[in-house]
Amino acid sequence: MRKTWWKILGAVLVIYTTIAGLLLGVPHLAILNETIRNLYFHVPMWFAMIVLFSISVFYSVKSLSSKSEIDDLKAVESVNAGIIFGVLGLITGAIWAKYTWGQFWSFDPKQNFAAISILLYFAYLILRNAIDEEQKRAKLSAIYNIFAFPMMVVLLFVLPRLKDSLHPGNGGNPGFNSYDLDSRMRMVFYPACLGWILIGYWVYTIRFRIRTLENKHQQN
Amino acid sequence: MQLAKEVKYLIHKEILLEWRSKYTINGVLLYVVSTIFTCYLSFVSLGDKLTWNALFWVIMLFASINGVSKSFLQENKGQQLYSYILASPAAILISKTIYNTLLMLVLTTIALGFYALVFDTFTPPDLGMYYIAVILGAISFSTVFTMVSAISSKAGNGGMLMAILSFPIIIPVLILLIKLAKNAVDGLPWENSLDDIGMLVIVNVMTVAASLLLFPYLWRD
Numbered sequence: 001m002r003k004t005w006w007k008i009l010g011a012v013l014v015i016y017t018t019i020a021g022l023l024l025g026v027p028h029l030a031i032l033n034e035t036i037r038n039l040y041f042h043v044p045m046w047f048a049m050i051v052l053f054s055i056s057v058f059y060s061v062k063s064l065s066s067k068s069e070i071d072d073l074k075a076v077e078s079v080n081a082g083i084i085f086g087v088l089g090l091i092t093g094a095i096w097a098k099y100t101w102g103q104f105w106s107f108d109p110k111q112n113f114a115a116i117s118i119l120l121y122f123a124y125l126i127l128r129n130a131i132d133e134e135q136k137r138a139k140l141s142a143i144y145n146i147f148a149f150p151m152m153v154v155l156l157f158v159l160p161r162l163k164d165s166l167h168p169g170n171g172g173n174p175g176f177n178s179y180d181l182d183s184r185m186r187m188v189f190y191p192a193c194l195g196w197i198l199i200g201y202w203v204y205t206i207r208f209r210i211r212t213l214e215n216k217h218q219q220n
Numbered sequence: 221m222q223l224a225k226e227v228k229y230l231i232h233k234e235i236l237l238e239w240r241s242k243y244t245i246n247g248v249l250l251y252v253v254s255t256i257f258t259c260y261l262s263f264v265s266l267g268d269k270l271t272w273n274a275l276f277w278v279i280m281l282f283a284s285i286n287g288v289s290k291s292f293l294q295e296n297k298g299q300q301l302y303s304y305i306l307a308s309p310a311a312i313l314i315s316k317t318i319y320n321t322l323l324m325l326v327l328t329t330i331a332l333g334f335y336a337l338v339f340d341t342f343t344p345p346d347l348g349m350y351y352i353a354v355i356l357g358a359i360s361f362s363t364v365f366t367m368v369s370a371i372s373s374k375a376g377n378g379g380m381l382m383a384i385l386s387f388p389i390i391i392p393v394l395i396l397l398i399k400l401a402k403n404a405v406d407g408l409p410w411e412n413s414l415d416d417i418g419m420l421v422i423v424n425v426m427t428v429a430a431s432l433l434l435f436p437y438l439w440r441d
Contacts, residue, residue, distance in 0.1 A: 120388040143434045150426050151389050
């Protein structure tokens with residue numbers, strides 16, 4: 001129980017926010033209307049992705065100095081889990097965009113930069129596939145991961161602010177601040193973020209354990 | 221002080237090597253000129269200045285990938301081992317970056333001249349601003365590509381990996397550069413571009429700092 005409390009918490013929070021997010025009242029804003037509920041499902045994906053990618057950079061730094069295979073596996077599995085959340089973030093965003101902007105993909109700067117930052121991590125995985133030697137693979141991919149992380153931060157948090165975007169929070173569109181005025185949404189949004197981050201971390205630990213078991217199996 | 225001496229010596233070595241064969245500079249120059257010419261022949265009906273501007277940067281992107289990726293990929297294992305014994309990794313990275321920046325500056329300047337010559341409608345009204353964008357482009361292309369070419373040369377299969385690894389990293393820089401150059405083409409006052417220049421400088425400082433921290437790990441085999 002002491003070890004699994006956060007898994008239970010994550011599951012309960014996600015179930016709660018899914019139900020409450022669909023049923024509880026929301027403020028009625030023009031254009032957004034009921035699609036405002038996507039805030040509970042779309043934004044936490046990005047938070048979970050950022051947390052997982054940060055974990056990956058942390059273990060990449062660690063694996064450069066420790067040279068241990070475990071740290072390398074942790075780094076790659078957190079990237080794998082992070083990519084799942086990144087793709088989910090793109091999909092939830094695209095579905096939302098279909099009903100508010102009229103198109104799944106309208107080449108909005110936010111959409112483009114998010115897609116490019118996911119490309120960065122696909123490049124990381126391809127780099128890993130290109131190298132056969134395990135130690136070299138661990139070293140080179142850790143270096144690329146650390147080198148790419150600041151660029152991802154620029155892509156996701158700095159560049160979209162310099163461009164005109166239709167995304168909420170940009171260019172006069174209602175964003176976090178106006179949602180925050182409504183405490184009903186805050187009651188669901190913050191637990192949703194925490195819940196999805198915990199679920200993401202859980203996915204990553206499971207993937208990591210499967211990989212270590214597979215490695216053990218291969219060595220025997 | 222030791223570092224500065226090593227860097228100076230290594231840059232001298234690079235320039236000497238290039239001066240003897242003149243392979244990279246001539247090769248990339250021919251690449252740029254023939255690409256510009258092909259673009260001119262195929263897009264000749266397009267009159268829009270902004271399209272030409274974007275095209276210029278795309279051409280420069282591919283030319284610089286070809287030019288800069290040479291820096292580590294062309295050296296063989298023995299040469300790398302030799303310079304590993306002689307100089308510190310920081311000196312090698314700094315010298316390669318500075319050399320690539322110089323190479324890219326020469327190249328982009330010639331390309332810009334040729335571009336303005338071929339497309340006489342293109343000449344931006346604010347040439348000084350445009351040239352600043354070109355200089356910043358040369359610096360950022362060489363800082364990013366030098367590190368990525370080091371990674372891909374260690375990974376063993378050069379060309380394709382280089383493109384895959386460098387494109388996602390360079391796209392944010394390229395977007396900033398195209399925006400800055402667009403300001404120059406539109407002839408906007410300089411105050412409007414200061415943000416972009418600052419952003420590019422920050423990205424470059426960040427890239428160089430990350431490269432300097434990581435390169436020693438990469439270099440040690």
